[in-house]
Amino acid sequence: MSPTAPPSSPRLLDWRVRFGVLALIWGFSFVFIKVGTEGFAPFQVTFGRLLFGTAVLAVALVVKRDRLPRGARVWGHLTVAAFLLNALPFSLFAYAELTIPSTLAGICNATTPLWGMLLSLVALSEDRPTRVRAAGLGIGFMGVLTVLGAWQGFSGVDVTGTALALLASFSYAVGWIYVRRTLTGTGSSNLSLAGSQVGLATLQLAVVTPLFTSLPKSVEVLPLLSVIALGALGTGYAMLLQYGVVAEVGPTTAAMVTYFIPVIATAAGVALLDEQLTWNTPVGAAIVLAGAALTQSRPSRRTPTPVAGNVNTTDAAPAVVSIRSAGADRLGTTDAATPVVGNRSAGAERVGTTDGAPCRA
Numbered sequence: 001m002s003p004t005a006p007p008s009s010p011r012l013l014d015w016r017v018r019f020g021v022l023a024l025i026w027g028f029s030f031v032f033i034k035v036g037t038e039g040f041a042p043f044q045v046t047f048g049r050l051l052f053g054t055a056v057l058a059v060a061l062v063v064k065r066d067r068l069p070r071g072a073r074v075w076g077h078l079t080v081a082a083f084l085l086n087a088l089p090f091s092l093f094a095y096a097e098l099t100i101p102s103t104l105a106g107i108c109n110a111t112t113p114l115w116g117m118l119l120s121l122v123a124l125s126e127d128r129p130t131r132v133r134a135a136g137l138g139i140g141f142m143g144v145l146t147v148l149g150a151w152q153g154f155s156g157v158d159v160t161g162t163a164l165a166l167l168a169s170f171s172y173a174v175g176w177i178y179v180r181r182t183l184t185g186t187g188s189s190n191l192s193l194a195g196s197q198v199g200l201a202t203l204q205l206a207v208v209t210p211l212f213t214s215l216p217k218s219v220e221v222l223p224l225l226s227v228i229a230l231g232a233l234g235t236g237y238a239m240l241l242q243y244g245v246v247a248e249v250g251p252t253t254a255a256m257v258t259y260f261i262p263v264i265a266t267a268a269g270v271a272l273l274d275e276q277l278t279w280n281t282p283v284g285a286a287i288v289l290a291g292a293a294l295t296q297s298r299p300s301r302r303t304p305t306p307v308a309g310n311v312n313t314t315d316a317a318p319a320v321v322s323i324r325s326a327g328a329d330r331l332g333t334t335d336a337a338t339p340v341v342g343n344r345s346a347g348a349e350r351v352g353t354t355d356g357a358p359c360r361a
Contacts, residue, residue: 015248022241023257025233027264030102030109031272032230033094039223041213042094047205049231050086054202056236057195069188069196077182078197079204084175086201087208092168099161101275106265107147107285108165110258110292114140115173117295136294143287146280194239255296259289 036045061068069075097105117137144166148157183193246254262285269275 015245018241019245019254019257022238022245023260023264025238025241026257027106027261028268029230029234030093030097030106030265031268032226032234033105034097034102034269034273035226036223036230037094037097039220040216040227041209042091042098043205043209043213044216045094045227045230046087046090047202047209048227049090049235050198050202050205052228052231053235053239054195054199056232057191057198057239060191060236060240061195064191066189066192066195069186069192071186074183074186074188075196075200077178078193079200081175081179081183082197082201083204084171084178086198087204089168089171089175090201091205092164092171096161096164096168099158100165101269102273103266103269103275103277103281104147104157104162105165106262106269107281107288108144108162109169109265110262110285110288111140111144111166112169112172113258113292113295114144114288115170116176119173119177130297132297133295136291136297138291139294140288140291143284143289143291145284146287147284149278149280190243191240194243198235198239259293262289 033045036048040048060066069078093105093109096108114137117133117140148162186193188196242254242257266277266282266285270277
């Protein structure tokens with residue numbers, strides 16, 4: 001697959017500006033979730049964000065005159081990806097933030113590369129970890145224990161809510177591996193896969209939400225605006241932003257957004273929601289990010305010695321990563337620069353969980 005727009009297309013904004021906007025949107029997604037759950041049930045928050053995200057991506061598909069994927073098999077895989085990279089993690093984060101602060105949810109979201117590294121030990125035999133990356137895995141989970149205050153028996157931390165947030169990040173990692181193995185080389189564009197996946201996730205929540213929730217007796221303006229922003233910005237527009245950044249500077253640079261999201265989420269939670277911040281939260285978050293960075297390290301490749309008569313020694317161009325988070329919001333996965341999601345998400349040539357895929361709510 002290749003980006004829908006050629007790299008030479010003129011850009012209205014420098015990629016660094018778009019990169020910063022992307023980090024801000026995904027960082028604030030956790031605040032939007034928190035505020036949204038004050039007026040709506042978690043499933044309703046998730047359905048709303050998916051609905052508005054689908055609307056933005058649908059408009060983009062129409063404007064670009066892109067086609068939807070073809071083939072029952074592709075749609076089957078997209079349905080599974082939609083669940084793992086959108087419907088499930090988005091819902092888990094919404095339920096988690098009923099009992100934990102948005103700052104903690106943002107930090108839990110940053111553990112996705114650690115889960116991906118752990119899963120790669122058994123799921124991706126061609127991607128065995130080096131000692132440095134294995135050390136990053138251990139360091140990262142030490143950071144998680146620091147954030148949770150393990151030495152004091154996790155006092156002051158809601159275990160259930162934290163477990164749900166960590167499970168959401170784990171779902172992103174599983175989803176990325178699934179996408180890498182099933183949606184590579186479909187012939188469809190990244191935008192087409194992303195829009196289709198988010199649309200399928202919307203249908204999944206459209207079925208589930210009425211079964212477990214009832215209509216709110218009243219609709220408050222602020223929660224409603226938060227859900228709209230979460231969907232239109234964090235699940236729709238953010239994907240479009242990331243497509244452009246990945247196409248222009250590559251997935252490795254685009255993946256660096258991962259390390260800004262928890263910082264912004266923490267600052268936003270403290271400044272806007274008056275959430276309390278103890279010393280172990282930022283320290284633990286820094287350790288988590290350091291570990292996550294190590295898990296993304298790659299052994300240096302030596303340039304092969306030219307053989308007489310062989311003048312073509314250039315390496316193939318790196319594959320473009322299809323974009324979740326969240327969003328998931330993922331762009332694929334809360335939260336999400338990889339699969340079709342979240343977050344934060346569509347299929348891609350290199351959507352492995354250890355390829356530096358940005359994590360989002």
